[in-house]
Amino acid sequence: MVQAHSSEWLQAAFSDPVLDAQLSFRTALKALAEPGLVQTMDRALELDSLQPATYALCLSFLDGDTPLWLAPRFDTPMIRANLAFHCGCPIVAEREMALFGLLDESELLDLSDFDNGSERYPDQSCTLLVQLSSLDNGPQLRWRGPGIKDVQAVELPVPAGFWAQRKARSNFPRGLDVFFAAGEHVMGLPRSTHVLHNNHEEAA
Amino acid sequence: MHSDPNVAKRQHWMGVLARAAQQLQPYADALKDAQYSHIRHPEIGMTLVRGRIGGTGEAFNLGEMSVTRCVVRLEDGRIGFSYVSGRDKQHAELAALADAHLQGSQQQHWLRELIEPLAAQQQAGKAAQAAETATTQVEFFTLVRGED
DSSP, rough: OOOOGGGOOOOOOOSSHHHHHHHHHHHHHHHSSTTTTTTTSSSSSOOOOOOOHHHHHHHHHHOOOEEEOOOOOGGOHHHHHHHHHEEEEEHHHHHHHSEEEEEGGGGGTTTTTTTOSSSOOOOOOOOOEEEOOOOSSSSSEEESSSSOOOEEOOOOOOHHHHHHHHHHHHHHTTTOOEEEEEEEEEEETTTTTTEEESSOOOOO | OOOSSHHHHHHHHHHEEEHHGGGGGGGGHHHHOOEEEEEEEEEEEEEEEEEOOOOTTEEEEOOOOOOEEEEEETTTTTTTEEEEEEHHHHHHHHHHHHHHHTTTTTOOOOOOIIIIHHHHHHHHHHHHOOOOOTTTOOOOOOOOOOOO
């Protein structure tokens, strides 16, 4: 008998790998182009603790050239085996090395080690994929910037400390781009978006 | 071949299955007589063939070839893999199914019914080809061929 390997954890991913990956990628582009609007991303099934939209983001973004940092909550044999099989992405232990970070809400209070790019190559920053329990019912904030006509009201349930961390890592053109995913929905937050807090408004 | 006998055994049957191509067709019904799903549907791609061809033994990029790969999962969770040359998706799927069956309790059955006949056929084909080629060998009795 041949012994069981990590292959026992494998599951099917996209049912149509090419079309589903293209659709999901297109949806992700749309999410970044229209910050604060909720997009539907339902081409993948859930995998362990990864919800469909989060897994679809992984499947469409990750490949052999994109080192990934996994939050401890997602660092399970099943997720590791399936990401290795379907994406082939290296999983790194150091946040500084990662081009993508897969986070849950408990990781949002410290973003200091993720790479926010360089002046010459701001595009080489780390992109954060954040899985939340929902995309609404949080404190109301208003977003402003490219892709938003006037002001976009957003109620993301993320801790206030996240916004301070994001600001500390922003130095345009350097900065962190973030995708928030919950269930089958995605919202984009590019580095160019200004976040206005209701009480003390910042200059846009 | 791998030093672990289990791995070496699997390498052997995967090699036989990869070379089988149309020879697998007669077994298609038996191989598909199980509940299975695709982890990776048969898909065609390219791979770079490299070899230690240079005079100093360094790797040389010989060229690219088309490869079809497939991964299936049987109902009981066994997973079969295949990588076969060419663009025959049916071949890749049957080879993956056979690999999955060969990892189960019926291994001896499948080795006897599938792998051994295929290996014998392939061996016979290879021997026939070698014999046919041998008839074209020309002997130059007056020339040294570098054999001694």
